[in-house]
Amino acid sequence: MDKSSDVRSCRVHIQGMTCTACSTTIESSLRNINGVRFAAVGLATQVAEIEYDANMVALNQLIQAIDDMGFEASIISTGENTTNFHLKLESPVEKELLQTILGKLQGIQDIEIDQSDKTTLVISYSPDVIGPRKIISAVESSGLKASLVDEREKEARLKNSDVRSYYRSFLWSLVFAIPMLLLSMVFMYIPSFKAGFLDKKVVNMLSVGEVLRCALSTPVQFIIGWRFYVGAYKAVKLRSTNMDCLVAVGTNTSYFYSIYVIVRSSTSKRFDNEDFFETATMLISLILLGKYLVALAKGKTSDAISKLVKLTPEMARLAVFDDSGRVIGEETIDRRLVEKGDVVKVLPGEKVSVDGTVVMGESHVDESMVTGESRRVRKRVGDEVIGGTMNGSGVLHVRVTCIGSETVLARIIQLVEGAQIGKAPVQKLADRISKYFVPVKEGFIVAMVGDGINDSPALAVADVGVAIGAGSDIAIEAANVVLMRSSLEGVITAIDLSRKTFNRIKLNYVWALAYNVMAIPLAAGAFFPFTGFRVPPWIAGAAMGASSVSVVCSSLLLKYYRRPSDLDLLEFHEVKVE
Numbered sequence: 001m002d003k004s005s006d007v008r009s010c011r012v013h014i015q016g017m018t019c020t021a022c023s024t025t026i027e028s029s030l031r032n033i034n035g036v037r038f039a040a041v042g043l044a045t046q047v048a049e050i051e052y053d054a055n056m057v058a059l060n061q062l063i064q065a066i067d068d069m070g071f072e073a074s075i076i077s078t079g080e081n082t083t084n085f086h087l088k089l090e091s092p093v094e095k096e097l098l099q100t101i102l103g104k105l106q107g108i109q110d111i112e113i114d115q116s117d118k119t120t121l122v123i124s125y126s127p128d129v130i131g132p133r134k135i136i137s138a139v140e141s142s143g144l145k146a147s148l149v150d151e152r153e154k155e156a157r158l159k160n161s162d163v164r165s166y167y168r169s170f171l172w173s174l175v176f177a178i179p180m181l182l183l184s185m186v187f188m189y190i191p192s193f194k195a196g197f198l199d200k201k202v203v204n205m206l207s208v209g210e211v212l213r214c215a216l217s218t219p220v221q222f223i224i225g226w227r228f229y230v231g232a233y234k235a236v237k238l239r240s241t242n243m244d245c246l247v248a249v250g251t252n253t254s255y256f257y258s259i260y261v262i263v264r265s266s267t268s269k270r271f272d273n274e275d276f277f278e279t280a281t282m283l284i285s286l287i288l289l290g291k292y293l294v295a296l297a298k299g300k301t302s303d304a305i306s307k308l309v310k311l312t313p314e315m316a317r318l319a320v321f322d323d324s325g326r327v328i329g330e331e332t333i334d335r336r337l338v339e340k341g342d343v344v345k346v347l348p349g350e351k352v353s354v355d356g357t358v359v360m361g362e363s364h365v366d367e368s369m370v371t372g373e374s375r376r377v378r379k380r381v382g383d384e385v386i387g388g389t390m391n392g393s394g395v396l397h398v399r400v401t402c403i404g405s406e407t408v409l410a411r412i413i414q415l416v417e418g419a420q421i422g423k424a425p426v427q428k429l430a431d432r433i434s435k436y437f438v439p440v441k442e443g444f445i446v447a448m449v450g451d452g453i454n455d456s457p458a459l460a461v462a463d464v465g466v467a468i469g470a471g472s473d474i475a476i477e478a479a480n481v482v483l484m485r486s487s488l489e490g491v492i493t494a495i496d497l498s499r500k501t502f503n504r505i506k507l508n509y510v511w512a513l514a515y516n517v518m519a520i521p522l523a524a525g526a527f528f529p530f531t532g533f534r535v536p537p538w539i540a541g542a543a544m545g546a547s548s549v550s551v552v553c554s555s556l557l558l559k560y561y562r563r564p565s566d567l568d569l570l571e572f573h574e575v576k577v578e
Helices: 020-031 059-068 095-102 132-141 151-189 191-198 208-224 226-237 243-267 277-301 303-311 408-422 424-434 453-461 473-478 489-523 537-560 565-569
Strands: 007-015 036-042 047-053 072-078 083-089 108-113 120-125 146-149 201-203 315-321 327-334 343-346 355-361 363-366 377-379 396-402 447-450 464-468 481-483
Touching: 007 059, 020 036, 020 047, 020 059, 020 226, 047 059, 059 072, 059 108, 072 108, 072 120, 083 132, 095 108, 095 132, 120 132, 132 146, 151 191, 151 208, 151 277, 191 208, 201 208, 208 226, 208 243, 208 277, 226 243, 243 277, 303 408, 327 343, 408 453, 447 453, 453 464, 453 473, 464 473, 481 489, 489 537, 489 565
Parallel strands: 447 464, 464 481
Antiparallel strands: 007 047, 007 072, 036 047, 083 120, 083 146, 108 120, 315 327, 315 343, 343 396, 355 396, 363 377
16 A cells, blocks of 8 residues: 555445435446545445545545535544544534644544534544543633534434435325326216216317316426436436436326327317326326335334444443542543543443443443343453443443444444445345346355344355344344244244245246236337237236236245244254354
8 A cells, every 4th residue: 555645434324315326326436536445335224435545535525526416425434443423513613723723632633524514523533542522622612612413313314304205295295196096097987077077178179187187297297206307317417327217207208298188189179189197196106105115114224223322321420530549429421422541330230331341340241232142241350341231230340441433332333334335236246147037156155143243243244144033133133034033943944935935036037027028018009000909008007017916926925835844853952162
């Protein structure tokens, strides 16, 4: 590596990605920036991990580049060997002033202003040299008021905002889609209502039904569906395509052809053709429902991690010493303000708030939430304890050795999230292979079975991760397979079920391929010039729905699965590790 380079890493939350094409395009664009060594973007986590040379490109330039692509980016953390915290100011401050205030302090490594919120600072520092209390004290001594920001709460709010946005849009679309459905699919088949009202002419061949359908479709197309135009614009701007492009093209074709029908009907006494306003409206409504469900699923993806973070207590009991080293009191402070070298007191029945070494006292600590082991571990002077574990009946005084991103739980979370992002290229390879119905390797598949948080990194990076159902939430989230019972025979059952499931997937692919090869040309009117036969759009849509139902029914047959009968002849007593 060049000695003049200053390689750093950062994690950035990206809002506005709608499909794999978005994440792939952002990832490719970031990698093309001069100075970026590595970039990986996870669609499910909405997080980008970037490694860059600070001498060639600044972090704010990377954030600005993502914003220029049409997405919203905000800093989560910076640096692998540094600790970060977010600081909220009352009002925006110039970066030069902040550098003047904090530049005099040793241990400050970087100061960035969050572009999505100009009053939020991301400060990177070396915990061996300085701590958050000294940094905040320096900021407040200059006349600025500052408070800590929980970056994970901020990340959760950003994810929840997507869920709420799609939910509101879907509900508003229903206000117009339900009347549209009634007009197009119900009232049209009531002769008295159709002849007496819907087919009544307004001017020339223009009917009341056409006017009503146009009025119901227009708000959905251009107000509720505006997000699809924005997404399509972003994709075209980046010389790419995504699902928003397909939605925009499809709905615009239906809508503007229907407008043509409206205009011709109002100006002609003979023109009589069918409009497709309901196609555009129903398509946007159904896609919004799908987007809402996807956003909801993304929010659930990291629920276990959020619960894990909340396991560590919010406050810590800081021991106060006199000059001779005797404890003379204690002070309750925010856990995030704890610094290396502090001594924290842990009472019986409390959760350990920090990672550190016992310097006084003796107790038994329940570490099952980290290791998966139910037996309590004896802790004496010199033993290490992990933040978030449960203290037993004794009183412990713990000297802090790790804070922030250095703690055991923080490192495990980073490894799991990194593994989730890193799996995206493998998933794309699997998608390409699945098109040919060919199953992924010659050779060995590595499987990992575990139950504790300490197993979760291995579960995340293994070809197949299997978590015991009674294990920790983080292990369950990192695994591909979760056993409902703590029995090893479940591993054999899972392998057998996965084989039968994959065979069912191949069968569904064959059926879907055969259906589309025959039905798509028919729906597109390929046979009309020769036979004069064509399929109306609503029939094509119903047929497409029928094909989906057939695939679902085929998959539902798996509910009659029974475990291999050979397992009844096997006995699992215990597993010994020597």
